[in-house]
Amino acid sequence: MSASGALPETVEQLSATARQIRQDVLRMTYRAGSGHLGGSLSTADLLVALVFHELRIDPGNPGWPDRDRLVLSKGHAAPALYSALARRGFLDAQVLPTLREEGSPLQGQVDHRTLPAVEASTGSSGQGLGMAVGMALDARLAKRPSRVYAVVGDGECRAGTTWEALMAGGQYALDNLVVLVDRNGRETDGGKENAPGIEPLAEKFRAFRYSTLEIDGHDFPAILGALGQARKTKGQPTAIIARTVLGQGVSFMENQPAWRERSPNREETERGLAELGGSL
Amino acid sequence: MLARTSGSLGEAYGQALAELGERDPALVVLDSDLPGSARAGPFGQRFPERFLRIGVMEPTMMSIASGLALGGRTVFVSGFAVFVAGEAYGAVRLSVCYNRANVKIVATHAGLLVGGDGAPYQMLEDIALMRSLPGMTVVVPGDAPTTRAATFAVASFDGPAYLRLTRENLPIVTDGSFTLGRATRLREGSDLTVVAVGAMLARALDVAEELHQAGVEARVLDFASIKPADEKALIQAARDTGAILTMEEHNVLTGLGNLVASAISTTHPVPVRQVGVPDLFGESGNPWTLLDHYGLSQKRALDEAWELLKIRGKVS
Structure with missing residues (x-):
């Protein structure tokens, strides 16, 4: 786990970075014995696209007021964000193995108090999205160019607070706000199929006045294209519904609900890392 | 009044x-x-x-x-x-x-x-x-x-x-000289202390006035700063007056009275009586009549004050 801070610009480089981050996530959750592996792997490509391409951020000046903000509303995908921030140069990669340990800055849910590079402490459904709406309003009022990106889980899309926050984003026509839905179709207790009631998701977003795009959340050209389109959209916020696969990148974890919560044992970790071109 | x-x-x-x-x-x-x-x-x-x-x-x-x-x-x-x-x-x-x-x-x-x-x-x-x-x-x-x-x-x-x-x-019962973390003494007295917040503050002063008519001097503390709490003022009140009456428009199990009793218990425990809403939900009604109905009346507070004074042997 070495932090380079380099900014890969090509799709190949982004893919390679995503593989590194998936390796980190496997190692971290193996070591910690817990840590929402499946949902971290499904979100990894979205986070890589944001942290290594889309966001105007500077590891040398993390508090830059005009920076773009990333709020991980699905705070349990913390391992993926920690790894991305480390590899982008916002924190020391040496700390990654301390995930979920007492005294570690790497709390189980992303934490602003212990890790200022994280924009907001989240973990309760819908709250990160509400905070992102507040940040987008703040930037608009201050006439700052900052854009705000909220990554939400599809399980969160059942929570009333998510829809409150979405309504506010639409009401204030926040075109500096982009909501990315990690649509892996697996809620904690769901398991079998996409949870009923959430669909039709795109229609709901459109009714809430969002420019709404549906993409494959593991296809970098598609992700970058949607983010680019969001940047050009004026007068309304953008929602990107990214269809993803729980456990993406490790064949025996893909679409297996058990991997939402459980952590890999040593053998599984080694096997998964081998698939990703890494090792323990 | x-x-x-x-x-x-x-x-x-x-x-x-x-x-x-x-x-x-x-x-x-x-x-x-x-x-x-x-x-x-x-x-x-x-x-x-x-x-x-x-x-x-x-x-x-x-x-x-x-x-x-x-x-x-x-x-x-x-x-x-x-x-x-x-x-x-x-x-x-x-x-x-x-x-x-x-x-x-x-x-x-x-x-x-x-x-x-x-x-x-x-x-x-x-x-x-x-x-x-x-x-x-x-x-x-x-x-x-x-x-x-x-x-x-x-x-x-x-x-x-x-x-x-x-x-x-x-x-209006204060001059607005509020400081965070500080209780304000609105009335001096050494027989008893009444600690109150919100709508009960004026009632606390009325209770003190009525006690004064009967020859008893009650200190009245405005405890608007609930947190940070002025524990020193509470301990001082316990030392100086030996008994405390609390008054609040809040569930009596978990509000001001609880705070006061807890604050003095380690250093200088004295009898504390709590006037507040019993462990109940409210109901529709005239606002001020409701206060009386739920046990927050001036008379009830006065009764509690006399009980405290009896416990302390200050009256018989």
Whole structure:
């Protein structure tokens, strides 16, 4: 786990970075014995696209007021964000193995108090999205160019607070706000199929006045294209519904609900890392 | 009862808020209700671009406030107590307090004095909920001048705060010399101490006056600064007067009385009697009659005071 801070610009480089981050996530959750592996792997490509391409951020000046903000509303995908921030140069990669340990800055849910590079402490459904709406309003009022990106889980899309926050984003026509839905179709207790009631998701977003795009959340050209389109959209916020696969990148974890919560044992970790071109 | 002029806590807050908006061009106000109800109107008229009528979504209003505050602003959020402290508790806890966001929550319509709308709107548990949150400051003003001072006081530091207001006009009993973390002595006495907050503060002074007529001198402490709490003043009161009566318009299990008893128990335990709402929900009715009905009457407080004086052997 070495932090380079380099900014890969090509799709190949982004893919390679995503593989590194998936390796980190496997190692971290193996070591910690817990840590929402499946949902971290499904979100990894979205986070890589944001942290290594889309966001105007500077590891040398993390508090830059005009920076773009990333709020991980699905705070349990913390391992993926920690790894991305480390590899982008916002924190020391040496700390990654301390995930979920007492005294570690790497709390189980992303934490602003212990890790200022994280924009907001989240973990309760819908709250990160509400905070992102507040940040987008703040930037608009201050006439700052900052854009705000909220990554939400599809399980969160059942929570009333998510829809409150979405309504506010639409009401204030926040075109500096982009909501990315990690649509892996697996809620904690769901398991079998996409949870009923959430669909039709795109229609709901459109009714809430969002420019709404549906993409494959593991296809970098598609992700970058949607983010680019969001940047050009004026007068309304953008929602990107990214269809993803729980456990993406490790064949025996893909679409297996058990991997939402459980952590890999040593053998599984080694096997998964081998698939990703890494090792323990 | 003493003859006094009364004032609106909500209007005092609204006026102070408009002045704060003048001083701090980054200050933003979020409101979940009509400005007329929540009293942020004067600010909204003067600074419409910084006054966001979020509407009835109090939990998310707290998250939005936190997002605004994390950018470096002071954010005031107002709404009915039952919604901003009850409905929105989870968001106050995580979005505001855990993120150490500079959000000031101003709860209007607290307590039984809501009157007609009854139990669903009569918030009697908010002091407990807000006081339990790490990093939260809690203020319960007893009149309009203290409300004004408290509004400026909570705006003066970086961090979350909860200001609990009453809809009914309350008698003006202080000069507004409020300091966070300090209890204010409104009356001197050595036989007994009455500690009170909110609407019960004027009643506490009436009780003290009645005791005075009977030859007993009661100290009265305005404990508007619930958190940080002035424990020194409580211990001093226990030492000097040997008995404490508490008065609050809140569930008696988890409010001021509890705080007072706990604060003195280690260092200088003395008998404490608590006048507050029993462990019950409220109901519809005339605001002031409801207070009496729920055991917050002046007579009831006086009876408790005499019981304390008997226990201490000061009367027979």
